Each structure stands twice: as structure tokens, then as C-alpha cells.
Amino acid sequence: MGENANVKRQYHFINENKTWTEAQRYCREKYTDLATIDNMNDMNELNKSVNNKGFQYVWIGLQKTGRDKWQWSSGEPALYLNWGDKPPDGRDDCAMMLNGQWHDLPCSNNRHFICDNTNTGLVLVNQMMHWTDAQSYCRQNHIDLVSVRNQNENQQVEKFISDRQLSGSYVWIGLFRVSVSWQWSDQSNSSFRYWNTGEPNNVGGENCAAVSQNTRGQWLDDPCNKHYPFVCHEDKLILIKENLMWSEALRYCRQNLVDLVSVHSEEIQHEVINVVKRASTAAVWLGLRHFSILGIWFWVSGETVCYQNWAPGNGTSEEDCEHTVRSGAVQSGGDQHWISRPETDKLNFICSRY
Incomplete structure (x- = not known):
């Protein structure tokens, strides 16, 4: 590995001709997923x-x-x-009620x-406009076109329309369709693109x-049913979004x-972040x-805790006096320091392939 020791994913070229979906299935079984590029x-x-x-x-x-992605104007x-x-x-691309x-x-x-x-709540505008003009009008004179986020708000807006004698008419709400976009197979939000000139040209369902x-x-x-070799990637650290107790x-x-990941170097802490x-x-x-008997912290992989990244007041020997068993977690926001938590807390966790 050498210079690659701190690359956060490894690429594996697979010399077998498969359709895109078959390639995806293969990578998910053997590695992490079809290649994402950051x-x-x-x-x-x-x-x-x-x-x-x-x-x-x-x-x-x-x-x-x-999948079409509908989102609110707000x-x-x-x-x-x-x-x-x-x-x-x-x-x-636009929605009415x-x-x-x-x-x-x-x-x-x-x-x-x-x-x-904000002050008056809902406002019905008694002018007829295109959706985009309606959006501009709301943004200039109020806040935005109305968002309807749940059934309760839906009923309020419906009642609001009928109170103003507009039942039976179509009325714009702030919902619109974002044009179809490209998405990585592993749901990564990497916005990196390296298209050749004139691509993607979307000739007939590519x-x-x-x-x-x-x-x-x-x-x-290209059409997804063509047969090509492919590249999988393997992440070294995997976030599991299930809430489990430490054990x-x-x-x-x-x-x-x-x-479970052991963070015994600054390099691994960067990957954790x-x-x-x-x-x-x-x-x-x-x-x-x-x-607690020895009053020390240790990694489950067997290393002693030499590299440290504790938040102030955590990782001290004062934990010995408590009767709860403590385990170590990393903050998901802020400075991503380590903190001590009762092991019965239910949290996401990071598994390692190292």
C-alpha cells in the first residue's frame, strides 16, 4: 500500500462484462459498492x-x-x-392543490x-400567475410559496382555500420537481463530475x-444494459445508521x-471525521x-490509547467512581472529539474493515 495507506477507499477493477445493475450487485456483495469518485x-x-x-x-x-425529486420552494x-x-x-414540474x-x-x-x-400566516393572492412568477411574488412580498408538510397543514390550506370561495379551483402551492439528477450508487453526495465534452448527451435513455x-x-x-467491465470500491470505515448499545x-x-473502529492515529481520526x-x-x-478496575481506557483491537482526542473533561479517571460502565463515542458535529457515554446509550456506530 505505501503512499496509499491513508486513502479512504480502495478501488478494485473487475474484468467481467456485466450490465450496470449486475455490476452494482456484484460490488455490493464483494466490496462496498460500485465506484464513487470524490x-x-x-x-x-x-x-x-x-x-x-x-x-x-x-x-x-x-x-x-x-426518481423525481419533489421539493418545497422554501x-x-x-x-x-x-x-x-x-x-x-x-x-x-409544478404542483397545485x-x-x-x-x-x-x-x-x-x-x-x-x-x-x-410570518406575521399573518397564509395569504391568498388574487392574481393569476405562472408558478415561477408566483414564487417571485411571494418571495418579494411575503416569505415564499406555501409549504404543506403534513396532513394537518394540508387540511389548514384546504380550509383556507374553501373559506375564500375557491373550492373547485386549482391553486399553486410551493411544490416543484427538481430536474432528474445523477446519483452515486452508495448514496454519496459527492458532486465531483468528470464528463467528456458534450456528455452526458442523453441519447435515447443513457x-x-x-x-x-x-x-x-x-x-x-451509456445505456445501463450494455455489458462492460467495472470498478468497485471498498470503504475502510462504514457508518452504520442503526441505534444500538455499545456491546x-x-x-x-x-x-x-x-x-468497531479503533482510532489509534490522527489519520484514522480524519477518516472518522x-x-x-x-x-x-x-x-x-x-x-x-x-x-474500571484498572481505571484505563483501551481499544477493542487491543491497542492502548496512545493517540488521544478527548473533549475537555472526558477520558479522565473520574469515570472510575461511577457505577455505570462507560464506552467511548465521537461527536458527530462540532470538533468531533471523543466523549465518554454510558454503554447503554443507543447510538450510530462505525465499523472498520482494517
């Missing part, structure tokens, strides 16, 4: 793994999602959706609309990305990967245990 450094590593073996095209883990994700009898078919149900219609339709205002060897490894979009987390890692940002709990279990 930066030019990763791209060079990936190219090294393919290493001009004479293949023209090689699959990577980038795919155009058929920027909030649309978690609650209340489509009428016809769910969106992917042709129209009719008798409490939502319908997608072309954004160029002229309709009444509802703005949100929904998967491949590396082209004849353009210095730049990418093109359950240890068992999970040992059964499914190698172990990369991984931990996506956690859903404020702290995340490490393989760090307090041995």
Missing part, C-alpha cells in the same frame, strides 16, 4: 486500477435516477406527499396561489456513467465486518472501552 485524486487511483488494460469503457457507480425536502388519483407521470389533493401541472399555467407570511479509456478516463453516459454495536461489527458527518445521532460509538 475528486481528481480518486479519479487517478481508479484509472491506475484499470491501468490501460485495453478496455474502452468501464462502469462506475453514477446513475441517472428515474428548500425543505418534500417528505409528505398527497397526490390525487393520478400521481405525477414525470411530464410536469384542488380540494385538498395535489396535481402536477405545467408551470406555465396561470393560477391563483398561496404565500406564507442513464449510467462509464469511464472512457480513450479520453483520459473522462466519463460518458450490540461491537457484536454487529464483528459479525458483519471486522470490528469524514464518515461521522452523516450520522443521525449526536455521538457515534467507537471501539473504546473503560476498564
Whole structure:
């Protein structure tokens, strides 16, 4: 490995011709996933793994999602959706309400609309506008087009419309469809792209990305059912977004990967910081245990704790006096320091393949 010792993922070139979906399945069984690429450094590593073996095209883990993403004008994700009898078919990009149900219609339709205002609440605007003009109007004069985040708000807006004698009319709400985007197979939010000039050109359903060897490894979009060799990646650290007690987390890692992570160098702490940002709990279990009889902390991998990254007031011998068994976790926000927590807390955790 040498210079690669601190690369946070390894690439594995697989010389078997498969469709994109078959390649994805193979990588998920044998490694972490089809290759994700974060930066030019990763791209060079990936190219090294393919290493001009004479293949023209090689699959990577980038795919155009058929899923349409609806979101609120305010920027909030649309978690609650209340489509009428016809769910969106992917042709129209803006949403209206009719008798409490939502319908997608072309954004160029002229309709009444509802703005949100901090002081007065809902505001019905008695002018007919395109959705985008309605959005601008609300943003200039109020806050934004209305968001309808749950059933309760949906009923309020429906009642608001009928109180103003507009039942039976379509009224714009702040919901719109974000144009179809490319997504990494492992759900990474890496925005790095290395398309060749003129790509992705989307000629007839080209929904998967491949590396082209004849353009210095730049990418093109291709139909997903073509058969190409492919590159998998293997993450060294994996965040598990399940909330388990420390001993359950240890068992999970040992059964499914190698172990709960031991952070015995600054390099590994950097990798932990990369991984931990996506956690859903404020702290995340490490393989760090307090041995109260001896009054010491140790890593489950057997190393003593030489490199340290404790938050102030944590990791001291005062823990000896408590009767709760303590284990070590890393903060998922802020400075990502280590903290001592009762081992019965239920937290996300990080498994390691080292």
C-alpha cells in the first residue's frame, strides 16, 4: 500500500462484462459498492486500477435516477406527499392543490396561489400567475410559496382555500420537481463530475456513467444494459445508521465486518471525521472501552490509547467512581472529539474493515 495507506477507499477493477445493475450487485456483495469518485485524486487511483488494460469503457457507480425529486420552494425536502388519483407521470414540474389533493401541472399555467407570511400566516393572492412568477411574488412580498408538510397543514390550506370561495379551483402551492439528477450508487453526495465534452448527451435513455479509456478516463453516459467491465470500491470505515448499545454495536461489527473502529492515529481520526458527518445521532460509538478496575481506557483491537482526542473533561479517571460502565463515542458535529457515554446509550456506530 505505501503512499496509499491513508486513502479512504480502495478501488478494485473487475474484468467481467456485466450490465450496470449486475455490476452494482456484484460490488455490493464483494466490496462496498460500485465506484464513487470524490475528486481528481480518486479519479487517478481508479484509472491506475484499470491501468490501460485495453478496455474502452468501464462502469462506475453514477446513475441517472428515474426518481423525481419533489421539493418545497422554501428548500425543505418534500417528505409528505398527497397526490390525487393520478400521481405525477414525470411530464410536469409544478404542483397545485384542488380540494385538498395535489396535481402536477405545467408551470406555465396561470393560477391563483398561496404565500406564507410570518406575521399573518397564509395569504391568498388574487392574481393569476405562472408558478415561477408566483414564487417571485411571494418571495418579494411575503416569505415564499406555501409549504404543506403534513396532513394537518394540508387540511389548514384546504380550509383556507374553501373559506375564500375557491373550492373547485386549482391553486399553486410551493411544490416543484427538481430536474432528474445523477446519483452515486452508495448514496454519496459527492458532486465531483468528470464528463467528456458534450456528455452526458442523453441519447435515447443513457442513464449510467462509464469511464472512457480513450479520453483520459473522462466519463460518458451509456445505456445501463450494455455489458462492460467495472470498478468497485471498498470503504475502510462504514457508518452504520442503526441505534444500538455499545456491546450490540461491537457484536454487529464483528459479525458483519471486522470490528468497531479503533482510532489509534490522527489519520484514522480524519477518516472518522469524514464518515461521522452523516450520522443521525449526536455521538457515534467507537471501539473504546473503560476498564474500571484498572481505571484505563483501551481499544477493542487491543491497542492502548496512545493517540488521544478527548473533549475537555472526558477520558479522565473520574469515570472510575461511577457505577455505570462507560464506552467511548465521537461527536458527530462540532470538533468531533471523543466523549465518554454510558454503554447503554443507543447510538450510530462505525465499523472498520482494517
